[in-house]
Amino acid sequence: MTAVGYEYLRQQLNLSALDLKRPALVKPVTRVTNINDCLSVPKNMAPTDGAYLDHVLFALKHEGTNLAVLAQTLPTISAEDLLTELRRAPNGAYIRKAAFLWETFTGRELEGAPTVGGAAVPLFDPTQYYTGPPVRNTRWRVDFNGLGSMRYCATVSRTPSIASLLNSDVLTRARDFMASLPAEMQDRALNWAYLHETQDSFAIEKEAPSEDKAERFVKLLRQAHERHPLSEEYLVELQNICVTNPLDQATAYRAEQNHLQSGLRGAAGVTYVPPPPDMLADLMGEWLVFANTAPTAIDPIIAASIISFGFVFLHPFMDGNGRLSRFLIHHALCSSGKLENGLLLPVSIAMKRQEQAYLEALQDFSKPVRERWQVRWLDEMKYDFKFQGDVSIYQFWDATPAVEFIAQMADLALEVELRQETLFLQRYDKVLRAVNERYDVRGSTLSTLVMMCLDNGGKVSNHRRKQFAGLVPEAIFDAIETEAKAALDEEMELKEKPGPTPDNK
Numbered sequence: 001m002t003a004v005g006y007e008y009l010r011q012q013l014n015l016s017a018l019d020l021k022r023p024a025l026v027k028p029v030t031r032v033t034n035i036n037d038c039l040s041v042p043k044n045m046a047p048t049d050g051a052y053l054d055h056v057l058f059a060l061k062h063e064g065t066n067l068a069v070l071a072q073t074l075p076t077i078s079a080e081d082l083l084t085e086l087r088r089a090p091n092g093a094y095i096r097k098a099a100f101l102w103e104t105f106t107g108r109e110l111e112g113a114p115t116v117g118g119a120a121v122p123l124f125d126p127t128q129y130y131t132g133p134p135v136r137n138t139r140w141r142v143d144f145n146g147l148g149s150m151r152y153c154a155t156v157s158r159t160p161s162i163a164s165l166l167n168s169d170v171l172t173r174a175r176d177f178m179a180s181l182p183a184e185m186q187d188r189a190l191n192w193a194y195l196h197e198t199q200d201s202f203a204i205e206k207e208a209p210s211e212d213k214a215e216r217f218v219k220l221l222r223q224a225h226e227r228h229p230l231s232e233e234y235l236v237e238l239q240n241i242c243v244t245n246p247l248d249q250a251t252a253y254r255a256e257q258n259h260l261q262s263g264l265r266g267a268a269g270v271t272y273v274p275p276p277p278d279m280l281a282d283l284m285g286e287w288l289v290f291a292n293t294a295p296t297a298i299d300p301i302i303a304a305s306i307i308s309f310g311f312v313f314l315h316p317f318m319d320g321n322g323r324l325s326r327f328l329i330h331h332a333l334c335s336s337g338k339l340e341n342g343l344l345l346p347v348s349i350a351m352k353r354q355e356q357a358y359l360e361a362l363q364d365f366s367k368p369v370r371e372r373w374q375v376r377w378l379d380e381m382k383y384d385f386k387f388q389g390d391v392s393i394y395q396f397w398d399a400t401p402a403v404e405f406i407a408q409m410a411d412l413a414l415e416v417e418l419r420q421e422t423l424f425l426q427r428y429d430k431v432l433r434a435v436n437e438r439y440d441v442r443g444s445t446l447s448t449l450v451m452m453c454l455d456n457g458g459k460v461s462n463h464r465r466k467q468f469a470g471l472v473p474e475a476i477f478d479a480i481e482t483e484a485k486a487a488l489d490e491e492m493e494l495k496e497k498p499g500p501t502p503d504n505k
Contacts, residue, residue: 005059152286274315300336
């Protein structure tokens with residue numbers, strides 16, 4: 001089938017831009033229509049072969065704004081072609097966008113261009129994308145409203161799933177939930193959240209942190225509420241907290257190529273290659289600008305997703321990038337001002353439970369980027385890396401899967417992790433108090449048995465009865481079970497109780 005628009009440009013100009021998720025193809029249809037995994041285009045609406053500018057204008061009109069393709073395409077289009085179209089339709093929205101982007105990506109001024117008019121147009125259609133604060137280019141009357149800058153910009157499509165998650169306002173719900181708890185319960189729930197967030201962030205990296213490592217990471221998480229501006233120096237400081245081996249602690253961004261490896265040997269085991277060191281400084285500079293401004297300028301969940309995933313895709317250090325990327329979620333959410341008094345959403349706990357979904361969100365970008373690298377295995381520890389792409393691959397990326405994933409994890413962190421742990425603590429307190437009022441049992445022993453009973457659905461197992469037989473009379477095991485069952489039954493009744501209706505309010 002004949003390709004049109006961005007896909008045509010990718011094929012004809014042999015661009016290294018990543019494959020399109022929904023290419024435009026000529027199909028036997030009467031109007032431009034989304035069908036399955038492609039944009040179906042009537043033959044009579046398809047631009048002619050070789051008319052690259054016409055394909056750019058078609059794409060801008062029907063396919064949205066793909067900066068990675070445009071960054072590689074527009075410098076190949078002559079100034080005269082642009083001027084011809086501008087003279088024909090000086091107020092056209094799409095030719096103005098093309099001219100603005102041509103000047104941006106070539107660094108040249110389009111001399112002899114006519115004065116343009118008409119209403120200012122957004123570069124990204126706000127009905128199609130989540131956007132940032134607009135910055136107007138008065139020459140072309142185009143508002144740059146991307147999530148970032150013209151040197152580093154992610155795109156997030158307005159999907160029904162993301163819209164629903166963002167509209168639920170998980171940060172306000174989390175704040176209200178914590179405010180509803182007694183002060184002591186708040187402290188206990190937050191202490192649990194910090195500890196388990198630490199353990200699961202390490203577990204995602206297949207590590208079990210030592211007591212020292214765990215303590216350092218908890219301190220790191222608490223720093224998120226300081227809203228410290230991010231810089232290379234501060235990121236190095238944070239990396240040194242994440243990584244305890246002095247030989248792996250950074251003093252600056254990496255100066256060598258790194259990569260991610262699976263269990264396979266050789267080049268086949270290389271699963272992702274971040275940008276070359278000579279591209280890294282500029283990319284991280286632009287990422288820093290976004291990371292320091294976005295949490296208060298756009299939806300904090302969107303900002304946190306782009307900051308976290310963008311960091312791990314740039315992989316600025318030789319070690320510690322994964323743990324640091326998850327800390328950056330908390331830093332972004334706290335920097336937004338929406339979380340106060342040490343409140344932390346334990347997203348890593350949810351991410352650990354959803355590791356396959358996390359991997360898929362990462363691979364949406366990492367797998368196609370890996371194809372832009374030629375990797376040769378030289379020996380056990382050495383590889384030869386050759387980048388066969390363009391820096392725009394790393395500058396302009398689709399963050400839609402990242403935002404959807406982080407929004408889901410934030411919701412799970414509140415509704416499953418924090419709420420369930422708080423319920424457990426409340427249940428634990430109730431059972432412990434009831435048994436303690438009737439029996440004299442060593443506090444640590446009773447605490448352990450109550451936890452084990454609640455974790456086992458309200459039953460003290462035969463194994464535990466035998467294990468503690470010399471310390472606890474049989475009647476106490478039965479009392480713990482009775483109180484645990486009563487607490488669980490009470491919760492079940494509350495869950496099943498119907499909500500208020502117009503008749504019984």
